[in-house]
Amino acid sequence: MIRRNSAGSTSVIRAAAPMPATLARMSRRPNASSAWATAAAHDAASVTSQWIPSDGSAMSARTTEAPSAARRSATAAPIPLAAPDTRATLPSNRVMGSASSLGETYPFGSPPVLWPAMGALEGKVAVVTGAAMGIGRASALLFAREGADVVVADIDEDGGRETVSLVEAAGGRAAFVRTDVSVQSDVEAMVGFAVDRFGGLDCAHNNAGIAAPMAALADYPDEGWHRTLDVMLNGVYYCMKAEIPAMLDRGAGAIVNTASGVGLVAYRHQAAYTASKHGVIGLTKVAALDYGARGIRVNAICPGTARTPMVDEAMRRQPSIEERLSALHPIGRIAEATEIAEAAVWLCTPAASFVLGVALPVDGGYVVP
Numbered sequence: 001m002i003r004r005n006s007a008g009s010t011s012v013i014r015a016a017a018p019m020p021a022t023l024a025r026m027s028r029r030p031n032a033s034s035a036w037a038t039a040a041a042h043d044a045a046s047v048t049s050q051w052i053p054s055d056g057s058a059m060s061a062r063t064t065e066a067p068s069a070a071r072r073s074a075t076a077a078p079i080p081l082a083a084p085d086t087r088a089t090l091p092s093n094r095v096m097g098s099a100s101s102l103g104e105t106y107p108f109g110s111p112p113v114l115w116p117a118m119g120a121l122e123g124k125v126a127v128v129t130g131a132a133m134g135i136g137r138a139s140a141l142l143f144a145r146e147g148a149d150v151v152v153a154d155i156d157e158d159g160g161r162e163t164v165s166l167v168e169a170a171g172g173r174a175a176f177v178r179t180d181v182s183v184q185s186d187v188e189a190m191v192g193f194a195v196d197r198f199g200g201l202d203c204a205h206n207n208a209g210i211a212a213p214m215a216a217l218a219d220y221p222d223e224g225w226h227r228t229l230d231v232m233l234n235g236v237y238y239c240m241k242a243e244i245p246a247m248l249d250r251g252a253g254a255i256v257n258t259a260s261g262v263g264l265v266a267y268r269h270q271a272a273y274t275a276s277k278h279g280v281i282g283l284t285k286v287a288a289l290d291y292g293a294r295g296i297r298v299n300a301i302c303p304g305t306a307r308t309p310m311v312d313e314a315m316r317r318q319p320s321i322e323e324r325l326s327a328l329h330p331i332g333r334i335a336e337a338t339e340i341a342e343a344a345v346w347l348c349t350p351a352a353s354f355v356l357g358v359a360l361p362v363d364g365g366y367v368v369p
């Protein structure tokens with residue numbers, strides 16, 4: 001399927017693979033696959049972007065500012081094609097077509113590859129923070145694809161409402177609640193909103209994040225240090241503290257925190273980001289130990305560089321950076337936001353029922369060397 005976005009660029013969405021009969025029966029939504037492909041196409045064409053283990057020249061302290069509508073819309077501009085066809089690196093049952101077979105060029109690198117809807121989270125309620133764009137938006141769409149009602153939480157009201165529209169356009173249910181994850185009362189209200197609107201809480205993807213200042217440690221700006229930890233470490237702490245009691249009320253739950261490859265290894269000049277993401281992994285492990293036996297699975301994902309607004313901005317300022325970022329990932333390219341979100345949503349499904357306390361690299365091999 002080829003879609004054209006408002007900026008006039010096209011993206012190609014691979015047609016859904018035929019589902020085995022048993023899996024097809026599990027999906028309660030006829031034609032759900034094509035609906036989700038449509039939504040993801042809109043997402044990929046209008047907002048996908050990315051974050052960064054990059055060098056200091058790519059990011060600056062000003063990236064700690066809240067994202068703006070201008071930043072979102074700027075990402076509609078096509079970015080240079082860099083990702084190779086993923087056929088060689090994806091399982092064969094996910095190969096649903098290719099750029100060459102369709103005679104098209106992908107303006108955003110490799111296109112999102114979509115599993116058909118499984119209904120794995122039918123009847124569940126999921127909250128996603130930082131869901132106005134990027135990985136969080138992709139996650140909200142995939143939670144909904146799996147049948148969950150989704151609470152879209154973000155400080156960006158326009159982007160959050162746009163995510164809700166995308167979910168609804170694909171046949172799902174979602175609602176937006178403005179939430180600053182660095183404010184504990186906001187986070188408590190977010191969980192209260194999920195319970196009031198959808199009846200409870202089963203899954204959470206604590207994902208909101210900002211790009212941090214980059215500087216050698218002795219020169220590190222204190223304000224950037226505190227803001228980064230407020231959003232990305234305290235925010236995850238506040239989220240889990242509010243979410244866990246609501247999940248205990250339901251008797252079970254699953255939480256995924258977005259850490260980073262930089263939660264597992266360090267990156268020079270990234271004191272605040274590296275410390276906050278290492279902290280997220282530590283918090284994840286503690287929560288897993290505290291609540292695993294009480295029915296709540298807590299895990300983290302550690303993305304490599306993924307194409308989201310955060311990273312697009314750096315690549316626009318310095319186009320050569322995509323090549324350098326790709327070279328950091330043994331898979332030879334950076335990720336699409338959807339590829340990261342698939343892992344987060346999978347960790348919340350019953351398919352991951354024995355996975356607890358892991359910090360799962362989803363990084364094209366970034367931390368392997």
Ligand SMILES: NC(=O)c1ccc[n+]([C@@H]2O[C@H](COP(=O)([O-])OP(=O)(O)OC[C@H]3O[C@@H](n4cnc5c(N)ncnc54)[C@H](O)[C@@H]3O)[C@@H](O)[C@H]2O)c1
Nearest residue numbers: 050051052130132134135155180181208209305306308309
């Ligand atoms: N994109 C990457 O390459 C990459 C790599 C590793 C880790 N990550 C992590 O993935 C997560 C998502 O990143 P992304 O690339 O999609 O970024 P993004 O900038 O595209 O999206 C981040 C979202 O978080 C929201 N947000 C920011 N501050 C907030 C706050 N205080 N409260 C609520 N929402 C807030 C923003 O409004 C935005 O919608 C972040 O935690 C990031 O650190 C990203």
